[in-house]
Amino acid sequence: MGVKIDLKKQYSETNLGRKKSVKKSFVLDVSFEMENELVVLFGPSGSGKTTLFKCISGITDLDEGKIIVGNKVYFDKEKKINLSIQKRNLGYVFQNYTLFPHMNVRKNIECGLKGWEKEAKEKRVLEMLSLLHIEELENRYPSQLSGGQKQRVALARALAPKPEILLLDEPFSALDLEIRTRLAEKIKDLQSKIGIPVLFITHNLEEAFQLADKILVLYEGKAQQFGTPEEILYHPENLHVAELVGISNIFDDAYVKECDEESKSTVLKSESLSLRVKTQRFKPGDKVSWGIHPENITLLLPDSNSENQNENTYSVRINNIINKGPKKRITLTLVRCGKILTADVPAQFVDSLKLHAGDICLAKLEMTKVVAFHKS
């Protein structure tokens, strides 16, 4: 039961229905395949995530491409197949839940059980209520539910007709942080229970990493990278992906000096800096960008290690320290070449080392944590 999506669609970011005030138009260009797993669509707003869902569900027509879910062809331009929304048999939870306000929870769930026998219908509703632990909400109306409860009802409604794929559009965006984390666990659990492919939209990085089996990164309509969370985080394929996963220290002045087959690593030269990266994607002479996530920079006191003895360890001067609660954001200047790095370091660590602005210390850029990609 795989899902195959390969599509193109012209879309615009501010398409407001009747009076079309089109601001900027993009081409949604996405192609990926998935199994019964949870794939997170990750990207900034306007990157086409919701448009992709509307194409998969049939709300929006496609320009070209194919959408196949299991053994059902939803859309195939060449074969002129375009299943109606009603026949696609998918579950879709909209960002604002779209519960029918004039129906109670039971009626909302029953709405998707058209043509079921009365007994089977009742049984299915109860199954869904217990699956999501909302038995006590059966007779309530949407206006009497909290955000998290609405979320669960929307999920129950979407799953009741036994869909072949589940689409979740930022289902947690309106919820408190605590409920978010709990529901995210629930979603993961649910996915393994129901065993269908789940696509999940978010622009929240932590949520993406908490949930995803795989992540599809979208930027301005184009799929930038598709891979496991680790691949996305440590091997971003381009600048957009690197920036989206929070890597803020990015330099585009490096080239590949040496490819080390033995240790499966690559040595980069960035101005006077020599840097080892755990990757084999490049050939000597390639022009590359490199970067590191602020949280992956380790600070050491200068007396314990010297710069020359350790790879990827450099003398830095602390420019300033900003308090960000449990973490401190430190701006550093690499003594050797004047490059500026930002590091997020646990506050406790900064305090115990008694670091202050103007101090010289060492910064270690762990080679498995340094990312590098072809210069765009």
Add this chain to the structure above:
Amino acid sequence: MLDKVWFPLSLTLWIATISSILVLFSGVVIAYIFARRDFRGRELAELLVTLPLILPPTVIGYLLVILVGRNGFLGNLIYNFFGTGIMFTWQAAVIAAYTVSLPLMVRAAQAAIEAVDRELEYAAYILGRSEIETALLITLPLAKRGILAGLVLSFARAVGEFGATLMLAGNIPGKTNTMSISIYSAFQAGNDELAQTLVIILIFISLLAISLTGRFIGKLEV
């Protein structure tokens, strides 16, 4: 006296009721199409439906006479089918009332339907419901207040209809003398007592309609 009040009152309520039923069904369908479908000539169609709201009643009456009179397109069809004309009957008064009250219904219902979140409809489609099922289960129930407000306004407008009715159905005592027309004749004949009674009844009906509409529109936000 009682007879002179009772007949126009019952005739008027009968005409307004029949007209309102027709307006309810056709108006909601038209409103739904205007609100949810994009087709060529929609703006023209919207204009045509709304036109009776601003045209002088005599102009509407004149146009209707051309349409349903013995030599008119519709009138001719009716004559050939039923063997009798429709002019100067209560049915003609229904046609007049329908024409002038339809735009009130369409405008109120269209606004109410447009206010229903389209994503609710898509959610129902995704749950396997057809467009008609979705309209009946989701859209129209959620637009209920606006539709009811439109219905009350249409009814009130039909009750008060004068100009087009006079031209189409005439003023035949015991046959087509509706309330508004009876007021006019009573006033012309110097029968102040009858005119006043009818005026008070009409004012009462209108007040009732306005207060009902106010309640419906007030609850529209719910």
